Amino acid sequence: MSTAIDCAWLLAEPGTRPAQARMRIAIGADGRIASVAPSGANAGGPRRLVLPALANAHDHGRTFRNSTLGACGHPLESWLFFQGLAPGVDPYLCAATSFSRSLRQGVANLMVHYTRVQGVVPYVEEARAVARAAHDVGVRIGFAIAMRDRHGMGYGPDESVLPSLRPEIRDEVARRLSVKPVAPAQQVALVDEVAEAIEADGHADHATVQYGPTAVHWCSTPLLEAIARACADSGRPVHMHLLETPYQRAWADQNHPGGIVKFLDDIGLLTPRLTLAHCVHARPEELALIAERGATIAVNTSSNLGLRSGIAPLAEMLRQGCRVAMGLDGGALDEDDDALREMRLAWSLHRGWGFEQRMSVDQLWGFASRNGPRSVRGATRVDPLAGSIVPGAPADLLVLDWDDIDDEHLFDEVDPLQQFLARATGRHIAKVIVGGRSVVQGGRVLGVDEPALVAELLARTRTALAANPAHADWRAAVRAMAEDLGPLYLRSAFAGCA
Numbered sequence: 001m002s003t004a005i006d007c008a009w010l011l012a013e014p015g016t017r018p019a020q021a022r023m024r025i026a027i028g029a030d031g032r033i034a035s036v037a038p039s040g041a042n043a044g045g046p047r048r049l050v051l052p053a054l055a056n057a058h059d060h061g062r063t064f065r066n067s068t069l070g071a072c073g074h075p076l077e078s079w080l081f082f083q084g085l086a087p088g089v090d091p092y093l094c095a096a097t098s099f100s101r102s103l104r105q106g107v108a109n110l111m112v113h114y115t116r117v118q119g120v121v122p123y124v125e126e127a128r129a130v131a132r133a134a135h136d137v138g139v140r141i142g143f144a145i146a147m148r149d150r151h152g153m154g155y156g157p158d159e160s161v162l163p164s165l166r167p168e169i170r171d172e173v174a175r176r177l178s179v180k181p182v183a184p185a186q187q188v189a190l191v192d193e194v195a196e197a198i199e200a201d202g203h204a205d206h207a208t209v210q211y212g213p214t215a216v217h218w219c220s221t222p223l224l225e226a227i228a229r230a231c232a233d234s235g236r237p238v239h240m241h242l243l244e245t246p247y248q249r250a251w252a253d254q255n256h257p258g259g260i261v262k263f264l265d266d267i268g269l270l271t272p273r274l275t276l277a278h279c280v281h282a283r284p285e286e287l288a289l290i291a292e293r294g295a296t297i298a299v300n301t302s303s304n305l306g307l308r309s310g311i312a313p314l315a316e317m318l319r320q321g322c323r324v325a326m327g328l329d330g331g332a333l334d335e336d337d338d339a340l341r342e343m344r345l346a347w348s349l350h351r352g353w354g355f356e357q358r359m360s361v362d363q364l365w366g367f368a369s370r371n372g373p374r375s376v377r378g379a380t381r382v383d384p385l386a387g388s389i390v391p392g393a394p395a396d397l398l399v400l401d402w403d404d405i406d407d408e409h410l411f412d413e414v415d416p417l418q419q420f421l422a423r424a425t426g427r428h429i430a431k432v433i434v435g436g437r438s439v440v441q442g443g444r445v446l447g448v449d450e451p452a453l454v455a456e457l458l459a460r461t462r463t464a465l466a467a468n469p470a471h472a473d474w475r476a477a478v479r480a481m482a483e484d485l486g487p488l489y490l491r492s493a494f495a496g497c498a
């Protein structure tokens, strides 16, 4: 089966090629672009703008938004604990609703660093449910299994953080948050086991299994070394946070005086298979080494603002030759996963001031669309044509309502790219196509009944909350812990620092 899409405007390679008027894109039965050609006559009907779908190179498949959990306003170091406040429920419901939101907002390739395990079924079953959700929703995910073995409360041994908390919450915090380390070999073996199970289910094309060390401060050196060796053997991608906050910078400088990026390089982790989320506080020489080794950096502009982490040196990353990709990290500006608005925010913050141009539209497009699929799919599986609409490229397309975007048309010479960059948001998306298949139409995900899944998720979560008063006690403890951590970070460089 092949299909064709006619559009009033085509941005086949934004920033590289000018917009083309009245084009027809033919999609082959293999899910790839078969041809791109002028459509001839004005087709009539609603006007459409077609462009490559976006990618989200760093996220976690979160179930609920930050403000729902009462987590807003907290810096990362106390915000983290609010993520565990919702009771674990069916992982398929959580994943399918989360992936639906991302897909509706224009993301075809979505990174899922799976840091919040629901835990109501065995881990491998949970991972299979997440991959099945990706398949049903119609999005491609990278599924990075979260790996850690130290520092459950701050950036030092748990025993060094606990005395700073008020006595009445210490036992419960220790019980819930102390790290119970699992041996590196066992953590690595789980990744293989999950990958085999997802492959056997026939969902490997929708979910690329990856190693997900959470960060250097949360992983012992033996664990990181084991991951580096496993990555070299298996070729699987690695996804990890790095230098997200000022406190993580301070920890890195104290614990890796030779340089934390140099450390990653020394243990063999800094390779083209690695994606580093954030790098907000990375220095130019660190960025130069990341660029030289060919790792990708996922920049999360809204999340960094929401968690008070800072503004990433995106222009410097580009200057150093880094491959950069956009991440939403579950923290889009309006908590709506709108990838188009996220792209605009990053562009506004990072393109440069006055007449200085520090990021080109071509680089913006690399950031928002072309580079992310590599983090999601891995260097060996990614299609080199992803992020552009040319024959042979995967047919991952956004079809936007151009009548709505261009609603006060005056001058024919104004480039449609201008209006797109200035105005387009998720609400303008008429259709999302992934791998040649229509997966969103008129704001609705076609593969699953999203409103019914959301209703079911909320009902089950509320029932679980009502059934156990301990949930409310733990919420109060987390709020108290957040209050106690503030002074600790303010008086020392980071929690856990002597």
Ligand SMILES: [Zn+2]
Pocket (backbone or CB within 6 Å): 058, 059, 060, 241, 277, 329
């Ligand atoms: Zn993250």
